[in-house]
Amino acid sequence: MDNRVDRVPAPQLHLTAMQSGYASTTVTQSRVSIFAPSRRSQGVRTVHVANAWGDADVTGDLNQIHRSILDYLIGHAGWLRRRLRNGSLDVAFAPRELLRLLGHRHPGQSNVTWLETMFEDLRIARFRATVRGGAGGEINLTKNVGIVTEYADARTAAGEYLGYGVTISGPYMGYYEADLPCHTENLTAHISSIDSGAVQAIVHFLLSHSGGYTCAPGDLFAVLGIDGRGRRYRARRDLRAYAEHLADRFSVTVDLPAERIHYARRPEVWFGDRWE
Incomplete structure (x- = not known):
């Protein structure tokens, strides 16, 4: 710059x-x-x-x-x-x-x-x-x-x-x-290894929910600012490509035909312990 x-x-x-x-x-x-x-x-x-x-x-x-x-x-x-x-x-x-x-x-x-x-x-x-x-x-x-x-x-x-x-x-x-x-x-290395910014942002969002989370892909795209036909197409493509990785590493199930993404909380993720 x-x-x-x-x-x-x-x-x-x-x-x-x-x-x-x-x-x-x-x-x-x-x-x-x-x-x-x-x-x-x-x-x-x-x-x-x-x-x-x-x-x-x-x-x-x-x-x-x-x-x-x-x-x-x-x-x-x-x-x-x-x-x-x-x-x-x-x-x-x-x-x-x-x-x-x-x-x-x-x-x-x-x-x-x-x-x-x-x-x-x-x-x-x-x-x-x-x-x-x-x-x-x-x-x-x-x-x-x-x-x-x-x-x-x-x-x-x-x-x-x-x-x-x-x-x-x-x-x-x-x-x-x-x-x-x-x-x-404990999951940062797995997140940073994902070669898709959209999928990384989606994983960050889902991991922030202590009780798990279920949503439609389009709703998730809207929340995260993944806008425009081209960007949403690429996000869907990347979700499909990373589906197995997301399930194994993050307990995220991607079902695009059913328009459903489900996250079940990972044991490595925990909340609290504010800064003193």
Whole structure:
């Protein structure tokens, strides 16, 4: 993107008092998604999303790959994390490990550079969201800010190198204060391996329902913003292609002739444990 030339280099992140093991997402993040149901760049644009679970506006070029990156940064076990007083989250990790999790078999420097462009997309994007039915009823995340605020080498206060560091903004982490955390981190690798953004978005939505969920494909497409004849055709094609994978990995039964999709809750998914 041309607007990346305006990037201000971030300072090194100095991290202490790390924690790990957070929920990779929340219920509203999966039902009122600010990430397009696609894995392709669509250019910077402003999109309004609204349904029974909330509403959101996002200006940027964010897709399901960006979503997978955040799910790993927040929920992947073993990486170092620190919650700051302003609500933001520092994460220290090995970039090549993240790349391998995202499907890059032999990541090199060019892949790390690609990863930085994804962080930049998350930095320049702007979002606003309303969470309905959370801990405090209806909660507005009103600050029109980015999702990532900086990314750089991560070191301890004493200068010890920890790997790469990313700071996720306080307003984005506000989802975890206002909403119900959804622990899907044990399935993140299976979700990110799906080569269809529409199917990824559908899986995220279904996993957010603690008691299972049954719906018509068309209703699900409408909720997730999978619009237009071409996109819906491709979504149906991908659902058909991934039907066996969805049944085995996610307990999702796809019956397109009957216009029915059914999800039975997976034991790996659990809810709660709000951030302190």
